[in-house]
Amino acid sequence: MIRSLFSRTDSFIMFLSVLLVMMMMVRWTEAGYTGTVLSHTSKDVQGSSFTVVRRFKLSFTSCGEIESWWCCTKKIDESSGEWCLKEYTDKITSWSFEYYWNWWDSRTWINNRNSVSALRFKTTYELRKRSDINRPNSSPQTAILPLMRVPSNCQRNINLLTFDPDGDHVECRHGSNPSIYECSTCTAPSVLSLSSSCCLSFSPTSSSYEDSYAVQLVMEDFPRQTIILTHYGGTNYSWSPSSFMSQIPVQFVFKVDPAAPSCTAGEYLPRFLPPTPEHGAQFFINVNETIEINIRAEATQSVITELLFSGPINMIKNSSGSGYFTLRWTPSVSQNDDNESHPICFVAQATASSSIYQSELRCVIVRVGNTPFIATPSPPPKTSRLTVLELKISTTLSLKDNKDKIEKAIKDELIRRGLPPDIKVRLLSDGSVKVNN
Numbered sequence: 148m149i150r151s152l153f154s155r156t157d158s159f160i161m162f163l164s165v166l167l168v169m170m171m172m173v174r175w176t177e178a179g180y181t182g183t184v185l186s187h188t189s190k191d192v193q194g195s196s197f198t199v200v201r202r203f204k205l206s207f208t209s210c211g212e213i214e215s216w217w218c219c220t221k222k223i224d225e226s227s228g229e230w231c232l233k234e235y236t237d238k239i240t241s242w243s244f245e246y247y248w249n250w251w252d253s254r255t256w257i258n259n260r261n262s263v264s265a266l267r268f269k270t271t272y273e274l275r276k277r278s279d280i281n282r283p284n285s286s287p288q289t290a291i292l293p294l295m296r297v298p299s300n301c302q303r304n305i306n307l308l309t310f311d312p313d314g315d316h317v318e319c320r321h322g323s324n325p326s327i328y329e330c331s332t333c334t335a336p337s338v339l340s341l342s343s344s345c346c347l348s349f350s351p352t353s354s355s356y357e358d359s360y361a362v363q364l365v366m367e368d369f370p371r372q373t374i375i376l377t378h379y380g381g382t383n384y385s386w387s388p389s390s391f392m393s394q395i396p397v398q399f400v401f402k403v404d405p406a407a408p409s410c411t412a413g414e415y416l417p418r419f420l421p422p423t424p425e426h427g428a429q430f431f432i433n434v435n436e437t438i439e440i441n442i443r444a445e446a447t448q449s450v451i452t453e454l455l456f457s458g459p460i461n462m463i464k465n466s467s468g469s470g471y472f473t474l475r476w477t478p479s480v481s482q483n484d485d486n487e488s489h490p491i492c493f494v495a496q497a498t499a500s501s502s503i504y505q506s507e508l509r510c511v512i513v514r515v516g517n518t519p520f521i522a523t524p525s526p527p528p529k530t531s532r533l534t535v536l537e538l539k540i541s542t543t544l545s546l547k548d549n550k551d552k553i554e555k556a557i558k559d560e561l562i563r564r565g566l567p568p569d570i571k572v573r574l575l576s577d578g579s580v581k582v583n584n
């Protein structure tokens with residue numbers, strides 16, 4: 148009796164340790180790299196000196212994996228057990244008007260269907276002086292979450308934000324050349340089709356495609372007309388709109404999940420409601436001012452559990468009840484946030500039974516100037532409404548011919564951000580805006 152009990156215990160212990168080893172193997176094989184977005188901005192040009200601020204947004208399945216690879220990163224956001232997104236920022240003041248590139252590798256992607264194993268990405272800096280803006284180029288700006296998911300039976304477009312601080316034309320393509328370090332294995336995911344305007348689309352497919360895919364894009368900017376690039380040595384190069392300037396990697400994991408009972412946004416898949424800003428919206432603030440982005444999402448058949456975002460470090464995420472979120476951020480000179488545009492992208496995530504559902508991706512741009520906020524003689528108390536009033540709105544419409552349209556756009560934006568619907572907005576000839584009710 149005792150003997151048999153012992154042997155049962157023995158085999159139980161053996162079973163437990165086998166299970167443990169298996170669990171460790173699963174954990175081990177699931178660890179790994181989940182993506183990168185780089186960008187750089189050239190600033191403070193004085194004569195032949197200028198600075199370049201570089202931002203590396205790196206993600207792995209855990210924050211520790213990033214720390215063991217890359218020193219001195221700061222956390223942006225985390226989806227527990229799935230990914231950790233951190234940023235490394237540096238500011239280099241000794242660049243000269245020259246063309247550079249860098250590449251990185253030596254880590255491994257998480258398991259994926261398109262069999263991309265080794266991490267590899269590259270970035271190109273076009274830092275010769277541009278004749279049209281009299282300073283070196285800045286890279287295009289975008290952001291993405293490390294893991295974008297969609298049920299296998301649902302259509303989904305991922306419209307990548309393609310903002311260029313210099314107003315250049317931006318295009319995307321799949322990385323295709325291992326020998327110039329765009330990727331190590333360059334197989335693009337079969338389930339996604341990419342347009343040159345950076346829209347990735349997924350069409351409903353069979354459950355046999357449910358899996359994770361490694362996406363390795365290259366985003367490039369092109370001048371809108373022929374310009375001259377001047378090297379520090381004095382040589383001029385004519386640069387046509389068909390030649391890229393900067394290149395940045397945009398890498399992330401695309402996951403095709405089990406089919407959802409419905410693909411209608413607002414049922415299982417969360418959908419955004421006002422006052423969530425529109426995709427591509429732009430905000431203008433100065434350093435030391437706080438921007439608060441209010442986001443609301445709903446899902447009737449699932450429970451919204453979190454908002455996941457990519458944006459500046461020091462951006463604070465908060466939730467005031469299911470489906471109501473705020474992202475708050477105060478740019479500062481000490482973080483090199485000034486004179487730069489900052490992309491912010493987010494999704495709302497929900498669960499129902501054990502399934503996870505994501506909303507579409509929304510992205511906005513916050514452009515930070517460095518002019519201090521000029522206090523009025525008796526500074527009014529800083530409420531969130533005032534923060535709203537400090538925002539500026541940008542548009543591509545010309546002021547002269549579209550006064551009415553612009554007034555209406557400003558009015559709509561102010562109402563969306565909480566002002567009463569009967570306000571009157573007037574655009575004055577000096578470019579300032581008068582609002583009264």
Ligand SMILES: *[C@@H]1O[C@H](CO)[C@@H](O)[C@H](O)[C@H]1NC(C)=O
Nearest residue numbers: 277278375376377381382383
């Ligand atoms: C190079 O281009 C710059 C800017 O267009 C111009 O001012 C300069 O004279 C040119 N230099 C030469 C050597 O052609």
Ligand SMILES: *[C@@H]1O[C@H](CO)[C@@H](O)[C@H](O)[C@H]1NC(C)=O
Nearest residue numbers: 463464465466467468473475
């Ligand atoms: C987050 O929101 C809660 C509830 O609205 C509030 O009590 C808390 O102070 C907020 N936290 C931050 C950091 O703003």
Ligand SMILES: *[C@@H]1O[C@H](CO)[C@@H](O)[C@H](O)[C@H]1NC(C)=O
Nearest residue numbers: 434435479480517518519520
């Ligand atoms: C922003 O705030 C910091 C710290 O309070 C201060 O040193 C700096 O002068 C401020 N900058 C501007 C442009 O207001």
